[in-house]
Amino acid sequence: MVTLSPFAPDQFPTLPIIAGLKLGVTACGLCYQGRDDLVALRIEVKNSSIAAVFxxxxxxxxxxKWCKKHLPTPPQHLVMAAGNANVFTGAAGWQVLEDVAEDIAKREKITSNAVYFAMTGVIGEIFLATPLLNGLAELQYAVPNPALWQRAASAIMTTDTFAKGTAQTAKVAENSVQIAGIAKGSGMIAPDMATMLAFLFTDAAIPHDLLQQMLHAAMPESFHGISVDSDTSTSDSVMLIATGTSDCLVAKTYDDPLYDDFRTALQRACQDLAYQVVTDGEGIAKLLDIRLTGAKDSAEARCAALSIANSPLVKTAINGADANWGRVVMAIGKARVALEPEQIQICFGGHVLAEGGGAMAYDIAAVNKHLAGRKVTIAVNLGVGNASAQVYGNDLSHDYIRINADYRS
Amino acid sequence: MVTLSPFAPDQFPTLPIIAGLKLGVTACGLCYQGRDDLVALRIEVKNSSIAAVFxxxxxxxxxxKWCKKHLPTPPQHLVMAAGNANVFTGAAGWQVLEDVAEDIAKREKITSNAVYFAMTGVIGEIFLATPLLNGLAELQYAVPNPALWQRAASAIMTTDTFAKGTAQTAKVAENSVQIAGIAKGSGMIAPDMATMLAFLFTDAAIPHDLLQQMLHAAMPESFHGISVDSDTSTSDSVMLIATGTSDCLVAKTYDDPLYDDFRTALQRACQDLAYQVVTDGEGIAKLLDIRLTGAKDSAEARCAALSIANSPLVKTAINGADANWGRVVMAIGKARVALEPEQIQICFGGHVLAEGGGAMAYDIAAVNKHLAGRKVTIAVNLGVGNASAQVYGNDLSHDYIRINADYRS
Known part of the structure; x- marks a missing residue:
C-alpha cells in the first residue's frame, strides 16, 4: 500500500470564496470507481481573464491542445478530470472534448470556445465521452466553501497522497484581493511545467496579457524549480483565472507598482503549490533542497542543480542517508557547465564536505544528523560566476518503484 | 544481499594469450578487504600502440587526466585498481600516480610516461599510495592464461555481479590476430563513455592513429549504446592496446581493406563487453532493447532512444511487466525531437500497440508473455526520416535502490 507522504500538511488550507465562481464535484467513473474524479467550475462573469502555461x-x-487553441478567450467553464489524461487519443480524443464542450455550452448558454479542459491520468487509453457527459449532467454547482475546495483538490488526485491547496491575499491599491489555488502532481514531474495540473483563481481584475506575464514570472522559482523523476508529463498545465469581481483598480502595464503586492502573492501561491507537489513526490522519504551558486549564468545554475536533483545515484544516496558528496561531483561534472574544480565547494546541511579540489574533514555526527532528517540541503558553489538557482527534488525510494511498477499513469 | 544478475553467463569466456603481455593480480586493500583489487599488466614490446576513449x-x-596527458606514448605498463576511483582528490591524488609510476618505472626500467592507470570505486575518498606501492612490489607477473584473465576481470569489479570478458579473432591478410578484452561496470553507466572501465588487447600491429579511429568507430553501437541509470561516471575509460606481436601486415590507412576483418572483430568485442555491462546493470531484472527508427537524423534517433531507456517511469513499468506504452509516448515527447504523432508506431515485442495517433487492439496474452520474459524489445518509429539507433537499457528495480542506498560509489 502507498502511504501518506511524511510531508503531508496537518490540514488542507482554508481557501477563500472567489466571487463569480461556482464549483461542482462528482464521481463519473472515468477510470476510478467509488471516488470523485470530475470537477467543473463555472465562471459567472463575462469579463474574466485567463493565463496559462503548458x-x-x-x-x-x-x-x-484544446486550451492552447482557445486561449485567451475569457473562460466561462473549466472541466478537470482524473484517471485518464486523454493523451495520444488522436481525432477521437479531440472529438470527445468537442462533444463535451458543446454539451456544456448548450446547458450554460455560452460558446464552446469558453470551455477549458485539464485532465490527468493514464496516457493512451481510449477516452470515452459518456462518463463525462453523464457526470456533468448531474453535477450540482455551489459557491466554493472551504470543504468544497478541498473536495475539488482531492478529486483531481491520482498517485497524490494528499490534496494540495493554497490561499493568499494581496492588496491592489486599497482593495484586498484573494488568490485560491489547487494542484495535483506526484510523479512524471520534471521542470518545464512541473505540476501536472495547477489552478489558481483570483477576484482581482487583470487583463489577459498582464496576467500571462505575471504567471510566467512566477514559474522559475516555483513549478519550474521542482523535479520528482525527470519525466515531463504530456498533460502539465497551470492556469490562472481572474474574475475581476473584487472591483479592484486595473493597471495597464505588467510592472505597474499597483500590482506589486499581487505579484508577490501570486509567487507565494505558486511556490506553495509547487512545494506541495514535490513533497508529495512518489515514494518520497526525504526532500532535497539544492542551492546552486557561483554559476556562469542562471541557465547553467539551473542545469547543474537539476543534474543533482535528477541523478538516480544522488537520490538513492539521500534515501540511504549517505553523505556521498562524490556523487554530487559526478552530477555536476556530467552537466557540462562551466566550473573550476579547485573553486568548487560542496556543503551538506551547511557543513563543508569538499573544497579546494578535494575532501574536507567535517563533523560527521552533525552531517549524519542532518541526513537523518526529512529535509536535506545540498549547497554547491561552482566558483566561476555569480548566477544561482534553487531546485527542490526528492529521494529515490522503494516506494517510487512500488508505485510505478504497479500503477498505470 | 546483492544477487547474481539473471543475465550472468554460465562461464567466463576463454581469453587468448596475447604475446608480449604479462599479467599480475593481487589484493592490496585499497578499499576492499580479502579480495583481489589490483591488476598490473606489463607490455614487453617497445613498439606497442594504444587507443583510448574517456x-x-x-x-x-x-x-x-593522467592517461590523457601521456597518450599516445606506447604503453609499457597498465595499472588497474578497484574500490577507490581517485576522483576529486586534487594535487594529492595526482601525486600518488606520479609516485606509483616512478616506482614502476624504476623497477621495470622504463619511463614513467609509459605507465597508464585506470581506477574505479568511490569518488572523493583520500587516495593513498601505500596500498598500491606495497601491492605492486609483491606482484607476480605471468603469461595470461584463461584463469589469470578471469582473475584480472574479477579484481576490477565493484558492484558488478559477474566478471566480464571477450575473446575474438580476426584475419589480417594471412595472419590470424587475437583480441582479448575485459571490462567492469554496473552502475553510474550512461553513454558518452558507458563502461566505467574496459580494456582490449590485441597482438595485431596497428599504429596509434589508426587504432584510435577504429576504437572511435566501434563506440556508437557498443559502449555508447547502453545506459543503466543515466549517470555518467567520472572514471569511464576504454583502452585498446596493440602489441604487434603477431607479425601481421601493417596498413597505412584506417579504412584499408586489410583491416576489414579486424574492424569487425573489434566491433564484436566492444559490443560483447558493452552487452555484459548493461546486463549486469545494478539491480537488473529485465534487459530493455530499444530500436528507434524513422528519426530525422542519427543524433535525434539516439536522443529519443535514450529518453526511453532513461525514463524512470518506463523503467519501472518494464520492471512491473506492464505494457504501458503511454509512458513511451511521454518519453519520446519530452526528448523534443522531430516527430509526427499520426505517423508514430510503438511496438512491444513485435506487436503494434499504438499507431495512427492512438491505441491499437493487440494480442494481450502475447504481449504479456513477452513482458514476462527477461528481454523486452520496444520499437518506435517516429515517422519523419530514415535515421535509426539501437540502445540497451534495463529496468529500475528495488535492487537498484538497495544497492545504491547502501553502497558508496
Missing amino acids: TTNKLPGEPV | TTNKLPGEPV
Whole structure:
C-alpha cells in the first residue's frame, strides 16, 4: 500500500470564496470507481481573464491542445478530470472534448470556445465521452466553501497522497484581493511545467496579457524549480483565472507598482503549490533542497542543480542517508557547465564536505544528523560566476518503484 | 544481499594469450578487504600502440587526466585498481600516480610516461599510495592464461555481479590476430563513455592513429549504446592496446581493406563487453532493447532512444511487466525531437500497440508473455526520416535502490 507522504500538511488550507465562481464535484467513473474524479467550475462573469502555461512535451494531451487553441478567450467553464489524461487519443480524443464542450455550452448558454479542459491520468487509453457527459449532467454547482475546495483538490488526485491547496491575499491599491489555488502532481514531474495540473483563481481584475506575464514570472522559482523523476508529463498545465469581481483598480502595464503586492502573492501561491507537489513526490522519504551558486549564468545554475536533483545515484544516496558528496561531483561534472574544480565547494546541511579540489574533514555526527532528517540541503558553489538557482527534488525510494511498477499513469 | 544478475553467463569466456603481455593480480586493500583489487599488466614490446576513449564528465578522475596527458606514448605498463576511483582528490591524488609510476618505472626500467592507470570505486575518498606501492612490489607477473584473465576481470569489479570478458579473432591478410578484452561496470553507466572501465588487447600491429579511429568507430553501437541509470561516471575509460606481436601486415590507412576483418572483430568485442555491462546493470531484472527508427537524423534517433531507456517511469513499468506504452509516448515527447504523432508506431515485442495517433487492439496474452520474459524489445518509429539507433537499457528495480542506498560509489 502507498502511504501518506511524511510531508503531508496537518490540514488542507482554508481557501477563500472567489466571487463569480461556482464549483461542482462528482464521481463519473472515468477510470476510478467509488471516488470523485470530475470537477467543473463555472465562471459567472463575462469579463474574466485567463493565463496559462503548458507542458513542453512534444506530444501534449488533447486538453492541452484544446486550451492552447482557445486561449485567451475569457473562460466561462473549466472541466478537470482524473484517471485518464486523454493523451495520444488522436481525432477521437479531440472529438470527445468537442462533444463535451458543446454539451456544456448548450446547458450554460455560452460558446464552446469558453470551455477549458485539464485532465490527468493514464496516457493512451481510449477516452470515452459518456462518463463525462453523464457526470456533468448531474453535477450540482455551489459557491466554493472551504470543504468544497478541498473536495475539488482531492478529486483531481491520482498517485497524490494528499490534496494540495493554497490561499493568499494581496492588496491592489486599497482593495484586498484573494488568490485560491489547487494542484495535483506526484510523479512524471520534471521542470518545464512541473505540476501536472495547477489552478489558481483570483477576484482581482487583470487583463489577459498582464496576467500571462505575471504567471510566467512566477514559474522559475516555483513549478519550474521542482523535479520528482525527470519525466515531463504530456498533460502539465497551470492556469490562472481572474474574475475581476473584487472591483479592484486595473493597471495597464505588467510592472505597474499597483500590482506589486499581487505579484508577490501570486509567487507565494505558486511556490506553495509547487512545494506541495514535490513533497508529495512518489515514494518520497526525504526532500532535497539544492542551492546552486557561483554559476556562469542562471541557465547553467539551473542545469547543474537539476543534474543533482535528477541523478538516480544522488537520490538513492539521500534515501540511504549517505553523505556521498562524490556523487554530487559526478552530477555536476556530467552537466557540462562551466566550473573550476579547485573553486568548487560542496556543503551538506551547511557543513563543508569538499573544497579546494578535494575532501574536507567535517563533523560527521552533525552531517549524519542532518541526513537523518526529512529535509536535506545540498549547497554547491561552482566558483566561476555569480548566477544561482534553487531546485527542490526528492529521494529515490522503494516506494517510487512500488508505485510505478504497479500503477498505470 | 546483492544477487547474481539473471543475465550472468554460465562461464567466463576463454581469453587468448596475447604475446608480449604479462599479467599480475593481487589484493592490496585499497578499499576492499580479502579480495583481489589490483591488476598490473606489463607490455614487453617497445613498439606497442594504444587507443583510448574517456568519460565526457567535466570532473574526470586523476587516472583519466593522467592517461590523457601521456597518450599516445606506447604503453609499457597498465595499472588497474578497484574500490577507490581517485576522483576529486586534487594535487594529492595526482601525486600518488606520479609516485606509483616512478616506482614502476624504476623497477621495470622504463619511463614513467609509459605507465597508464585506470581506477574505479568511490569518488572523493583520500587516495593513498601505500596500498598500491606495497601491492605492486609483491606482484607476480605471468603469461595470461584463461584463469589469470578471469582473475584480472574479477579484481576490477565493484558492484558488478559477474566478471566480464571477450575473446575474438580476426584475419589480417594471412595472419590470424587475437583480441582479448575485459571490462567492469554496473552502475553510474550512461553513454558518452558507458563502461566505467574496459580494456582490449590485441597482438595485431596497428599504429596509434589508426587504432584510435577504429576504437572511435566501434563506440556508437557498443559502449555508447547502453545506459543503466543515466549517470555518467567520472572514471569511464576504454583502452585498446596493440602489441604487434603477431607479425601481421601493417596498413597505412584506417579504412584499408586489410583491416576489414579486424574492424569487425573489434566491433564484436566492444559490443560483447558493452552487452555484459548493461546486463549486469545494478539491480537488473529485465534487459530493455530499444530500436528507434524513422528519426530525422542519427543524433535525434539516439536522443529519443535514450529518453526511453532513461525514463524512470518506463523503467519501472518494464520492471512491473506492464505494457504501458503511454509512458513511451511521454518519453519520446519530452526528448523534443522531430516527430509526427499520426505517423508514430510503438511496438512491444513485435506487436503494434499504438499507431495512427492512438491505441491499437493487440494480442494481450502475447504481449504479456513477452513482458514476462527477461528481454523486452520496444520499437518506435517516429515517422519523419530514415535515421535509426539501437540502445540497451534495463529496468529500475528495488535492487537498484538497495544497492545504491547502501553502497558508496
